[in-house]
Amino acid sequence: MHKHGLWAGLAFCAAALVARPAASAVERIEVTERTAFAPGVRFGAAGPYEKIKGVAWFALNPEDPRNAAVVDLKLAPRDARGRVVFSSPFILLRPVKALPTTLIYDVNNRGNIAILGQIDGRGAANNDPATAADAGDGFLMRHGFSLLFSAWTWDVAPPPPGVKPLVFDPPVAKGVTGPVENEFTVSAPTDVATYAGMRGLTYEPATPDDPAAVLTMRARPDDPRRPIDRALWKFLPAEQAGGPGRVTLQGGFKPGVIYELTYQAKDPRVTAAGLAGIRDLLSWMRDHPLEGAPPPRRILIFGISQSGRLIGRMLHDGLDVDEQGKLAFDGAYMQVPGAGGSAGFNSRFVQPTRHPSMLEEHDYPADAFPFTSTPARDPVSGLTASTLDKARDAQGHLPKLFVANTSTEFWNRGASLVATTPDGAADVPPADDVRLYAFMGAQHYVGRSPARAPYVNCVSTTDHYLAMRALILDLDRWVGGEAAPPTSAYPRLSDGTLTTVEAYRTTFPKGIGLSPPEQNLREPRLDFGSRFAAEGIADKVPPTHGLAYETRVPAPDADGNDRGGVRLVELQVPLGTHTSWNERAAETGFPWATARFDGSFQPFARTEAERAAAGDPRPSLQTRYPTRADLEAKLRAAAARQLAAGFLAPEDVERTVAENLGLYDRILAHDPADKSCRYLFP
Template identity: 75%
Template sequence: MKRTLVALAIAAAAASTHAAVERIEVTERAPFAPGVTFGEYGAYEKIRGVAYYALDPKAAANAAIVDLTRAPRDKKGRVLFSSEFVLLRPTGPQQTTLLYDVNNRGNIAILGQVNGRSPAQNDPTTAADAGDGFLMRHGFSLLFSAWTWDVAPTVPVAGTPTSRPLVFAPPIAKGVKGKVYNEFTVNTPTDIVTYAGMRGLTYEPATPNDPHAQLTQRPRPGDKRKPIPRSAWKFVAPELQGGPGRVQLEGGFQHDTIYEITYVAKDPYITGAGLAGIRDLLSYFRDHPFEGAPAPRNVLMFGISQSGRLIGRMMHDGLNVDEGGKLVFNGAYLQVPGAGGSAGFNSRFAQPTRHPSMLEEHDYPADAFPFTSAPARDPVTGQTASTLDKARDKQGNLPKLIVANTSTEFWNRGASLVGTTPDGERDVAPADNVRIYGFMGAQHYVGRSNKRAPFTACVSTSDHYLPMRALIVALDDWTVNGKQPPASAYPSLADGTLTTVADYRAIFPKGLGITPPEQNLREPRLNPGMVPPKRGEEYETRVPTPDADGNDRGGVRLVESQAPLGTHTGWNRRAPETGFAWATSRFDGSFVPFARTEAERIAAGDPRPSLETRYPTREDYAAAVRAAAERQIAAGLLLAEDLQRTMTTNLGLYDRIVAHNPADTDCGYLFGK
C-alpha cells in the first residue's frame, strides 16, 4: 500500500505557515502484534512511511544548521530531503502521548530497554516484538525516523529476513573539501582493520588510495603521534559494498596502540539536517490529525546514549523549536548521555557515531561547555552559559527534562559535569524544568555477558531499566498534568557522594580481586580549527564515592544497592591481553558477589560481611528486597506493577550465587546461563 498525503494543514493556517514537512507518503499499514490487545488501549497498528522536507536556509530557525546554505536548492530556494519513519499507535480514535524514540545507529532502542525486547530485524511487527507491552499498555504512540547517515551495512544471515535500519540520506555540501581523521584500535593483532567508528561509516578519501594520507600511532590519547611510513600501509576495499573502508599494515596492527588515519575528504553531509528533520516531523505530528487519528495530547522525546546526546545538541542549537517558534516536544528523557551532548552531530564532516570514553576518541566533539541546565561559569574561558540558553520557544517556554546516568558514565562519559562547574569545584543545581538522576552501581546498559573477556571482572548485574519505566510515566504526568516527578537524586560534592579518583581508590575496599582504575575520562577543551583539533585544558570530572562494600553512594540507590548481594561498580578494567590494561570497558561495570559464608570470606581475605551474616535465611533476603522495592515505589522510582519482577530477579540471583562454587570464575551463572 502506498499513497501520498498532501500536508493536511492548509486549512489550519497558523499551524502550517512555517511547516517544513511538505508531504507524507504512507508505504505500509498493518496490524502490530496481531491478536494482542494492550489493556484499555486495545490493538495497535504499524504505519511506515516517508516524510518529505523543504528547509529555507534563510529562516532564522535554520541558521544553526551547519553548511545548510551550501546545499543544493530547488527553484524556490529550499533544501529538499526526506526520511523514513515508523509509527506504532492504538487503532482506536483516542488521543495519546506521542513518544519519539531517537534511533541509535539506525536501530530502535526503547523497545529493548523499556519493553524488554528489541524488534527482530529492527522492524516491530509481532507480539514478541512488543516485549511485555509496557509502553503500549500505558498508551504511548511510538514514532521512529531516520536521522543519521553513518550506519554501516550488516552481513546478511542466510534464511533470516534482511534488517531494516533507519538510515538518513542528508543533503550534501557539494565541492567542499577538508581533512578527516579516523581513530581506531584492535583487541588482537591483525593485518587489516576498518577505520570507521563503532558499527559506523566515515568519509572516505577524496582521492582513492590517497598517497598523501597519513597513518600514525601512539600508546595513549594524549601522547604525541608517531607517523608510520606511507610505504608500509595501504587502503583496502570495504568488506561489504557500501561499508566502511579498511587499511592494511605490514607487520599488522597491534593491541595497546591507538592508530589514526588522516586524509582529505570531500562533499560533507549536512548532518544537522537530520536534527531539523526530527524537529519538523514532530512539529507536523503535534498539530495534525493523521490517518484517522487525532493529533496527540502530548509530545515527548526519548534517547539512549548517542540518542540522548542528540537531544542535548538539538536544545543547545535551538532545534527543539520549529520555524513557527513553538516547542516540538513538551518533555524529553535523556538516558545515559554522559556529560549531556552539547557538541557533535552538527558540524562539517561530523561523524555522529564517534564519542570519547576513557580510552577512545578524545579528539571528537561530543560534549563541550555548557554542561548544566542552570547557568555556570567556565573559569578557563570566563564564559557563563547553560545548555538551555537557546531552547526556549517564542513565548519563553522550555521543555521539561529528565537526565539519567549510570555509574559507568561517571568513569567513561564525564557525567559529573551535568551537576558541577567545569572545574569540578562546586555543585550546580538543575534548572526548575529539569530533574537529574544517577543510577548508582548500574552500567551503561543492563549486563548479560556470561564471560569476563575482554575485561577483568564479571559485568554488573544491576537493573536500571525498571526505574526508567517509572520515570517515563512520571515525565508524561509532569508534562500533561503538572504532577511533579521524583526529586533529583544525583551524587554531589556538598554531601560527599562525589569525589576524586584518588579518593575513590583510597576508600575502595581491598581484597575483592579487582583494582579501581587510576583515572576516569577527562575530556579536553577542543579547538576545532585544526585536524586533529588542538587540545586545551581538560574539564575536571569526578566519580561517585564508594561505601564500605565498594558500592556507590548518593544518587538513586537501586534495589540492588539497598539489599546488596555484592559490589557493583561503574568500571571494569580491560584484560591485559586486549591491550590498554590501564583503561576500562567503554560501557560495562563490574560485579563481585559477597562470600556465601563467613568461612569463605575469611579464607578469601574479603573484608565485606558475608551473605550469611547479612541475610541469615533466604526469607530475610526476600524481606530486604521487598522493603527496598517498596521504598522505591514510594519515591516514584519504581512502579507497583514491577514489584514482582524485582522480587523474582533479585531472588533468582541470590539463589544462583548461593549455589555457585566461587572457584568457578565463569560469569554465566549470574544471568542464569
C-alpha cells in the same frame, strides 16, 4: 502487505495529507503501509495496536533564523523555491482506537530502535517491529503510548542480512573539502583494519589512496603520535576489502596501539538536517491528524546514549523550537548521555557515531562547555552559559527534561559535569524544568554477558531499566500537569557523594578481588580553530588540547557500592559489590583502561567461614540475611521505597524482588572456585 483496494485508499489519504500551513517545513507525508501490529494481541485498556509506515518529506528554508544553527545548510542544493529538500522513512505504532495519546519519539541509536529493548524488554533489535515478540512485555503499549521512529543519521555500517536500520541521505555540501581524522584500534593482530567509528561509516578520501594521508600510532591518548611510513600502508577499495573504510598495513595492525588516519575529504553531509527533520516531523504530528486519529495530546522525545546526546545538541542549538517558534516536544528523556553531547552532531565532516571515553576518541567533538542546565562560568574561557540558553520557544517556555546517567558515565563519559562547574570545584543545581538522576552501581546498559572476556571481572547485574520504565510514566505525568516528578537524585560534592578518583581509590575496600582504575575520563578541551565554535568548521585536525574539564566519580561505601543518587534495590539490599567500571584484560593491549560501557560484580562470600578464609572485609550473605525470608522482606521494603519515590512502577515490584531472589539462589549454589560468570544470569 497491501491489497490494491487498501493501497488506493492509503494513497488517497496520503494525498489528502499534503495540505499544510504555508510555513510548514514538512512538505508532505506519504503513507505506504498500514497494518495490524502484533495481530491478535490486546494491550490492556489501550486495546490492539496498528503500524503505519511512510515517508516524511522536508523542505528547510536556509534563510530562516530557526535553521541558522544547521551547519552547511546554506551550501546544500536547493529547489526552485530556494529550499533544501530531503526525506526520511518513519514508523508509527499506535492504538487502533482513534483517541489522543502521548506520542513518544524514540531517537534511534546508530539506526536501531532502542526504546522497545530497554523499556519493553524486547529481545534482538528489529527495526521493523511487527509481532508480539517485538513488543516485549508490552509496557509502553499497555500504558497507551504511541511510538514514532524515523531516520536522522547516515553513518551506519552496512548491516547483517535481514537487519534494516533507519538511515537517511542528508543533503550534501557539494564541492567542499576539509580534513578528516579517523582513530581506530584492533582487538587482535590483523593486516586489514576498519578505520570508521563504532558500527559506523566515515568519509572516503577526496583523492583515492591519498598519497598525502597520514597514519600515526601511539600507546595512550595523550602520547606523542609516531608517523608510519606512507609506503607501508594503503587504502583498500570497498569492493576488495568487503566494505568501505578499510586500510592495510605491511606487518599488520596490533592490539595495544591507537592508530589515527587523517586526510582530506570532500562533500560533507549536512548531518544536522536530520536533527531539524526530527523537530519538524514532531511539529507536524502535533498539529495534524493522521489516518483518522487526532493529533497527540503531548509529545515526548526519548534517546539512549548516542541518541540521548543528540537531544542535548538539539536543545543546545535551539533545534527543539520549530520555524514558527513553537516547541516541537513537551518533554525529553536523555538516558546515559554522559556530559550531555552539546558539541556533537552539528559540524562539518562530523561523524555522529564517535565520542570520547577513557581510551577512545579523545579528538572528536562530542562534549564541550556548557554542560549544565543553569548558567555556570568556565574559568578557562571566562564564558558563562547553560545548555538551555537557546532552547526556549517564542513565549519563553522550555520542555520538561530528564537527564539520567549510570555510574559508568561518571567514569567513562564525564557525567559529573552536568551538575558541577567545569573545574569540578562546585555543584551547579539543575534548572526548574530539569531533573537529574544517576543510577548508582549500574553500567551503561544492563549486563548479560556470561563470560569475563574481554574484561577482567564479571559484569554488573543491576537492572536500571526498571527505573527507566517508571521515569517514562513520571515524565508523562509531569508534562501533563498531573504530578510532580521524582526529586533529582545524583551524587553531589556538597554531601560527599561525589569525589575524586584518588579519594575513591583510597576509600574503596581492599581484598575483595576488585582493583579500582587509575583514572577516569577527564573530558578533553579541544581547539579546532577559530571558525569551529561559530561555524562548525574545523581548521585544526587533529585539534590541540587545552586544560581538560575536571570530572568526578561517585564515592563508595564500605562495601564498594556507590553512594548518593538513585540507589536501586540491588544497592539498597546488596548481594555483592556493583561497580560501574571494569578492567580490560591484558590481551586487549590496554590493561590500564576501563571497559567503555561495562561495570563489575563481585558477590559477597556465602558464609562467614568463606569470608574469613578469603580475607574479604565485607560481611557475608549469611551475616546480612540469615534466611531467604529475611532477604525477601528486605527486598520488598526496598522496592516499596523505590515505588514511593517514583523510581519503580507498581507492576515491576514483584519482578525486582524475583530477580534479586533468583540471583541470591544462584550465588549460594555456585562454587566460588568456578570463575565463570554464567551463574549470574538465569
